[in-house]
Amino acid sequence: MANVVIISGSPSADSRAGILVRHMEAALRGVGHTVHTIAVRDLPTVALLSEDVEHPAIRSAIGLIERADGIAVASPVYRAAYSGLVKCLLDLLPKGLLADRVVLPVATGGTQGHVVAIDFALRPLLTAIGATDVLPGHFVLDRLIAGVEEGGYLRPLAAAALQDTLAGFSRALVSPIALTG
DSSP states (O other): OOEEEEEEOOSSTTSHHHHHHHHHHHHHHHTTOEEEEEEGGGSOHHHHHTTOTTSHHHHHHHHHHHTOSEEEEEEEOBTTBOOHHHHHHHHHSOTTTTTTSEEEEEEEESSGGGGHHIIIIIHHHHHHTTOOEEOOOEEEEGGGEEOGGGTSEEOHHHHHHHHHHHHHHHHHHHSOOOOOO
16 A cells, blocks of 8 residues: 655644544555644754754654655644644644655644634645645544543544545545545
8 A cells, every 4th residue: 555654743642633544544544545643732843943054853754754645644723723833843744745745734723713724824835835735635623632640532423524534535545646636
């Protein structure tokens, strides 16, 4: 199957976005994809902020993205925008690196109003840095993700909707077509 990288802008593994990323990893592995997750929060802060692309951890992260067939960018939404962590890593990617790779933007947020962050912030960023095959994306309300105190899972309706999105992502990975225009 395909080699997938999930770029996680989650502030912690136990946040709602972190729980969503774990669910995505399991679902994509379950259909046979090789999945690597880059938790941007774990990259060295000074190297990330100083754009030190020669730092071994940064170089390794970029290398994973270079070898990926598909990339899922997962971020919590803050004040109608994606995580600054996501932006820091994406800014380091060479222009055009995301071209001809299937890219899936995924976001979590506290209100339905945050869904606009995908179409008006994250998708434009991805296309501006050269992504050519960006899927419509997927948004999950925070209240549909049970926190770690409840076992850290997606509520059934959210899990089913995400499963449909990931099935479309998988189909696009096997037979990619130009999805942006």
